[in-house]
Amino acid sequence: MIAPFACAPDFDPPILDSIVSGPYSGAIDCDVHPAVPGTAALMPYLDPYWREMHALRDLDRMDLMSYPPNVPLSGRSDWRPATGTPGSDFNLLQKQALDHFGVRFAICNCIYGAQAFYDENMAAAFCRATNDWIRNDWLDRDPRLRASIVLPAQNPDLAADEIERLAGDKRFVQVLLLARCELPLGRKFYWPIYRAAERHGLPVGIHAGSMFRHSPTQCGHPSFFVEDYIAQTQAFAAQLTSFVSEGVFSKFPGMKVVLIESGVTWLPAMIWRFGKDWRGIRAEIPWVRSTPGAIIRDHVRLTVQPLDGPSNPKDVERILEHLGSEDLLLFSTDYPHWQFEGDAALPPELPENLLRKILVENPLATYPRLKETIQ
Amino acid sequence: MSTPTVVSPGRDNSRPKPVVTGVVDCDIHPSAASPAELWQFLPERWRTYVAKFGTRLPNQPTINIVPYPRMSPGNGMRMDSWPPNGGFPASDLDFMREQLLDACGIEFGIFQPLSGASMSTNLELGAALSIAMNEWQLEKWARQDSRLKAGICIPQEDPEASVAIIERFAGNRDFVHIAVPTRTMEPFGRKRYRPIFAAAERWNLPICMHPPATGYHCNTPTGWASYYLEEHVSLAHPPQTVATSMIMEGIFERFPRLKIVLVEGGFAWVPPLAWRLDNQWRKMRDEVPHVKRPPSEYLREHFWFTTQPVEEAERPSDLLDTIRWIGANRLMFSTDYPHWDFDDPSRAFKVELSAEDHRAIFRENAVALFRLNEKLDEK
Numbered sequence: 001m002i003a004p005f006a007c008a009p010d011f012d013p014p015i016l017d018s019i020v021s022g023p024y025s026g027a028i029d030c031d032v033h034p035a036v037p038g039t040a041a042l043m044p045y046l047d048p049y050w051r052e053m054h055a056l057r058d059l060d061r062m063d064l065m066s067y068p069p070n071v072p073l074s075g076r077s078d079w080r081p082a083t084g085t086p087g088s089d090f091n092l093l094q095k096q097a098l099d100h101f102g103v104r105f106a107i108c109n110c111i112y113g114a115q116a117f118y119d120e121n122m123a124a125a126f127c128r129a130t131n132d133w134i135r136n137d138w139l140d141r142d143p144r145l146r147a148s149i150v151l152p153a154q155n156p157d158l159a160a161d162e163i164e165r166l167a168g169d170k171r172f173v174q175v176l177l178l179a180r181c182e183l184p185l186g187r188k189f190y191w192p193i194y195r196a197a198e199r200h201g202l203p204v205g206i207h208a209g210s211m212f213r214h215s216p217t218q219c220g221h222p223s224f225f226v227e228d229y230i231a232q233t234q235a236f237a238a239q240l241t242s243f244v245s246e247g248v249f250s251k252f253p254g255m256k257v258v259l260i261e262s263g264v265t266w267l268p269a270m271i272w273r274f275g276k277d278w279r280g281i282r283a284e285i286p287w288v289r290s291t292p293g294a295i296i297r298d299h300v301r302l303t304v305q306p307l308d309g310p311s312n313p314k315d316v317e318r319i320l321e322h323l324g325s326e327d328l329l330l331f332s333t334d335y336p337h338w339q340f341e342g343d344a345a346l347p348p349e350l351p352e353n354l355l356r357k358i359l360v361e362n363p364l365a366t367y368p369r370l371k372e373t374i375q
Numbered sequence: 376m377s378t379p380t381v382v383s384p385g386r387d388n389s390r391p392k393p394v395v396t397g398v399v400d401c402d403i404h405p406s407a408a409s410p411a412e413l414w415q416f417l418p419e420r421w422r423t424y425v426a427k428f429g430t431r432l433p434n435q436p437t438i439n440i441v442p443y444p445r446m447s448p449g450n451g452m453r454m455d456s457w458p459p460n461g462g463f464p465a466s467d468l469d470f471m472r473e474q475l476l477d478a479c480g481i482e483f484g485i486f487q488p489l490s491g492a493s494m495s496t497n498l499e500l501g502a503a504l505s506i507a508m509n510e511w512q513l514e515k516w517a518r519q520d521s522r523l524k525a526g527i528c529i530p531q532e533d534p535e536a537s538v539a540i541i542e543r544f545a546g547n548r549d550f551v552h553i554a555v556p557t558r559t560m561e562p563f564g565r566k567r568y569r570p571i572f573a574a575a576e577r578w579n580l581p582i583c584m585h586p587p588a589t590g591y592h593c594n595t596p597t598g599w600a601s602y603y604l605e606e607h608v609s610l611a612h613p614p615q616t617v618a619t620s621m622i623m624e625g626i627f628e629r630f631p632r633l634k635i636v637l638v639e640g641g642f643a644w645v646p647p648l649a650w651r652l653d654n655q656w657r658k659m660r661d662e663v664p665h666v667k668r669p670p671s672e673y674l675r676e677h678f679w680f681t682t683q684p685v686e687e688a689e690r691p692s693d694l695l696d697t698i699r700w701i702g703a704n705r706l707m708f709s710t711d712y713p714h715w716d717f718d719d720p721s722r723a724f725k726v727e728l729s730a731e732d733h734r735a736i737f738r739e740n741a742v743a744l745f746r747l748n749e750k751l752d753e754k
Contacts, residue, residue, distance in 0.1 A: 183598040214593040217616040219562045226659040234612040238595035269643035272686035281446040308651035
């Protein structure tokens with residue numbers, strides 16, 4: 001069996017000798033959010049048919065409802081541009097997310113309404129345009145930027161086509177799905193995506209957010225945005241349960257999943273419950289032959305923001321130990337989303353060894369393409 | 376009054392079980408020996424109705440089997456729980472006494488009745504079934520063995536009928552709680568359920584919320600799961616929605632004496648939920664100005680958690696962190712008899728609890744919350 005993280009890099013000191021310095025010099029930020037400023041920005045990347053539809057059907061303002069621009073979560077007050085959607089200003093992101101923190105790389109995860117359309121052709125067209133826009137308007141403008149390929153999960157064959165179209169550009173280091181989809185992501189329906197992603201060494205990133213196909217909780221629709229966001233952990237847990245139960249990692253042994261903006265601390269309790277349940281009724285899924293906790297640690301990583309943890313550093317240390325491995329966490333600022341104040345992107349008093357893993361080693365082991373593109 | 380003897384739970388199932396006494400079991404599921412046993416408590420109109428049309432539950436594709444068939448006969452029963460008289464598990468009082476109450480040192484057993492009454496798509500039938508369940512619990516069980524305590528079944532999607540049923544039964548101290556499923560039609564903090572909270576406060580009865588076998592919405596927010604295993608893992612989610620919704624809707628500002636027990640959802644999810652509630656509320660509190668204090672404070676003050684299925688930490692001692700973060704004063708032991716994932720009081724915890732925590736979790740918290748001593752004092 002291929003161990004997906006077996007090619008963990010030797011620690012590579014030059015990577016830390018970054019050209020810029022900052023509180024996280026040389027770190028790899030695995031989650032920043034450029035925002036499409038408006039559909040007009042995508043026009044150069046749409047074909048004539050969709051340009052015409054843009055005008056005819058008034059296809060503007062497609063921001064995803066998971067991150068309404070004015071909600072406090074969507075933009076930290078000091079990270080908001082004077083006008084427009086947080087994350088839509090290239091210069092601001094360059095200055096605040098890259099220069100200020102001194103990161104070596106930052107991975108752009110664009111969250112956009114195209115990922116949620118019901119028309120799979122429209123979704124594919126706008127995902128293509130979004131990816132081309134990311135490539136030309138962001139990746140080409142700063143060598144520190146990397147990106148995820150935004151996918152139309154509405155149709156996994158079209159999604160796989162999009163992976164094939166862009167996989168040659170090594171600056172795309174991941175493919176991106178939302179946490180709440182039409183079906184649990186372990187289902188065979190989605191396997192064309194995983195086949196393509198595995199073939200090209202692209203981890204499957206799952207970001208908080210929704211395609212808005214089902215109610216966000218088993219009890220229907222909560223009243224408030226804050227409840228919806230808090231409930232995102234349930235979607236991440238359901239996706240992991242599905243991946244393991246459907247045997248996805250047996251079929252695609254090299255596949256890696258990255259949970260982005262998941263909250264992190266819910267995972268140990270979920271692994272404990274899943275493990276106990278699996279021991280009791282594993283005859284239902286005889287193809288799963290090791291404990292869910294072991295499978296998850298072999299294939300799944302998590303970006304660190306938000307770290308919904310306790311305030312006492314000793315307790316933070318305990319909950320991180322409950323994860324059962326130091327290899328799981330990937331540094332992220334979640335820029336421009338508001339998750340922490342000032343430069344406190346990581347909890348205080350983390351042990352030096354764990355810190356180095358989170359900032360550099362774990363991201364490099366997770367995203368093999370980062371090493372390939374180091375000049 | 377007896378207190379539980381200290382137990383040293385071990386992982387070796389071959390050694391003799393330690394003796395435990397004085398336990399309160401907060402989750403027992405009594406069964407009728409036959410449908411007719413329950414239906415005798417229905418008015419003629421509804422007896423005829425269920426005979427012809429049956430009970431309809433939401434998102435239930437098959438008639439005689441749950442959508443996610445369990446991994447043992449009888450819809451997921453313990454293999455050894457079938458009574459010698461050939462009846463259904465937990466349908467025979469003598470065998471329940473022998474196998475559960477006496478064998479596990481249980482001084483009080485709290486019923487969490489499961490009947491479909493609360494999930495019936497026909498609300499009037501749900502109300503009639505709720506009343507029948509309540510009368511059946513009294514007749515068949517609570518009046519026959521004073522250790523057994525009933526829960527008032529209500530059709531919570533019809534709050535008006537629910538309040539009438541609470542008023543009818545709450546004066547009887549054989550009922551120690553109000554039973555509501557965790558997978559309600561709307562998040563439980565929503566406005567429609569407030570009359571139920573007012574009635575619960577009026578009678579000083581905790582509301583016990585237990586997972587039902589079906590629900591009005593998908594069992595994951597990303598579509599229906601394929602396997603019972605997935606559904607079972609996801610049963611830890613509705614209690615989180617209950618807590619989030621009730622806190623964010625400001626329910627405990629309106630009903631400051633309301634007490635909620637989250638049954639059969641485990642408890643290791645509680646600290647991470649508390650941290651997330653506080654972290655996200657701090658940023659988004661403008662949206663919920665009626666939430667006056669950090670959400671974790673309401674969680675700590677108004678919620679109790681039954682233990683089964685006790686999450687089994689990969690390093691067992693990690694569970695002690697979880698218990699410390701929640702506070703042992705909010706955990707209450709439960710077995711889930713006669714279901715397959717039964718937790719035995721002598722083996723449920725794979726770590727040694729302090730004598731104080733053990734007494735609290737296995738007995739004292741439940742005695743205080745359900746006011747079980749009141750009855751004893753009267754005797």
